[in-house]
């Protein structure tokens with residue numbers, strides 16, 4: 001059962017995060033203001049996507065899997081009202097169905113679904129024995145199957161809206177085959193393929209796009225040697241590593257301004273594949 005913790009800034013709510021598994025309608029705006037759900041809103045990029053959506057006047061549903069503290073910190077950082085955190089694993093379709101029922105019950109709508117949850121493990125591409133079957137399955141289950149399962153669970157709600165959109169957070173690795181391991185690259189290529197298939201299948205009611213970042217300066221990147229980071233900057237035409245805010249700005253641009261685009265892949269990579 002996903003938990004739902006309403007925003008401390010929701011009208012009529014006490015300060016602090018009130019935990020409830022039986023949410024009721026919180027304020028009159030909940031059914032009129034647009035609603036966005038970000039899977040993995042507890043993560044580095046996901047939390048920034050949530051902040052950009054809240055600043056763009058969306059009510060944000062911050063999904064998390066294991067890290068409630070980070071999800072709560074994301075929630076606390078959001079501007080505006082009507083935001084919640086929800087716990088659900090994208091690998092568990094029962095969780096996802098319950099999360100969709102919760103969103104329907106409380107908000108009655110979903111305008112934006114951002115499939116951001118992801119996982120990986122660094123394994124050199126020539127270490128074929130190192131990429132064990134179990135890791136391949138886990139990576140594909142979260143990064144590809146999880147995104148598909150979310151779309152399946154939320155399709156009925158998205159169909160209720162007039163300008164609904166699904167944004168799949170992919171990766172430059174899908175295109176270049178360079179990334180943390182072979183299965184990770186393949187999982188993002190599968191995601192991009194799904195974007196094309198569903199861009200066609202769910203049109204005209206729901207747009208489906210991939211947002212495809214290059215390497216983003218986050219917790220993992222910050223642990224990399226300075227020489228490696230410099231090398232990556234040198235190989236990037238725009239001469240820097242992406243910040244999570246670059247991905248957030250692109251997300252809002254895609255949702256609000258690229259309104260005649262579907263089934264396509266938006267790169268946010270500073271031109272890295274050109275070199």
Ligand SMILES: NC(=O)c1ccc[n+]([C@@H]2O[C@H](COP(=O)([O-])OP(=O)(O)OC[C@H]3O[C@@H](n4cnc5c(N)ncnc54)[C@H](OP(=O)(O)O)[C@@H]3O)[C@@H](O)[C@H]2O)c1
Nearest residue numbers: 040042043044045064065066067089090117118171215216
């Ligand atoms: N960082 C980069 O350089 C980069 C570049 C290109 C693309 N991307 C993509 O951007 C997305 C976010 O990456 P990030 O760097 O922000 O990673 P991150 O900080 O490790 O965050 C990953 C997020 O995924 C969630 N997650 C993992 N397994 C899940 C599951 N079974 N169900 C629901 N949520 C689950 C985590 O939730 P909990 O922590 O709550 O478990 C966490 O919020 C990923 O899809 C990644 O592939 C990242």
